[in-house]
Amino acid sequence: MRDYEVVYIFDPALERPAIEQKLERFHQVLTAAGKGEITAVDHWGKRSLAYPVKKHESGYYVVVQFRADPSNLDELHRVVKLDESVLRHLVALSEGELPAPKVAAPAAKTGEKEEEGEAESSEGEEE
Numbered sequence: 348m349r350d351y352e353v354v355y356i357f358d359p360a361l362e363r364p365a366i367e368q369k370l371e372r373f374h375q376v377l378t379a380a381g382k383g384e385i386t387a388v389d390h391w392g393k394r395s396l397a398y399p400v401k402k403h404e405s406g407y408y409v410v411v412q413f414r415a416d417p418s419n420l421d422e423l424h425r426v427v428k429l430d431e432s433v434l435r436h437l438v439a440l441s442e443g444e445l446p447a448p449k450v451a452a453p454a455a456k457t458g459e460k461e462e463e464g465e466a467e468s469s470e471g472e473e474e
Contacts, residue, residue, distance in 0.1 A: 348383065348414050350441035355427070356406035356434045359393050366390075366407060369430060374413075376423050383415030400434045412441050 355373075357366050370388070377383040391408035400406065420438060427436050 348416055350386075350412065350414050351420075351438055352410065352412050352441040353423075353436060353438045355409045355411070355436045356396070356400070357409065358432045358434060359403060359405045359407050361407060361432055363390075365432075366409065369432065370409065370411070373423060373426060374411075376426050377413050377415045377419055379419065379422075383413060383419055385411060385413045387412040396434075403434060406434050 355370075357369070361369075374385050378385065387410075389410045391410060393405055393407050395405050396403065423438070427433050
């Protein structure tokens, strides 16, 4: 078994209970016959898309980490493609734990760090 990560982008009109129901169905495919386990589920919520997908400007993002047999992935792709409420999905080999949401730093602190970085880089150039 290998560790994977899948990102689903759902239709933004779906409510959270409907999304949970669909995720449960997808998870059943991954864990069928004891050949897999879900290790983490992270709901990112509604976000704007970079470009329209199926005439939608936004989507509901969910990131799932799981461990499964590679043979289960074909069935997962088939089931997800048949679900019209999934705008896009991407399965990739997992590189570790789910990333923590990033919080924007205050502008004053960011400017100070940039100045320090510039000072350090200019010192290296003088040598």
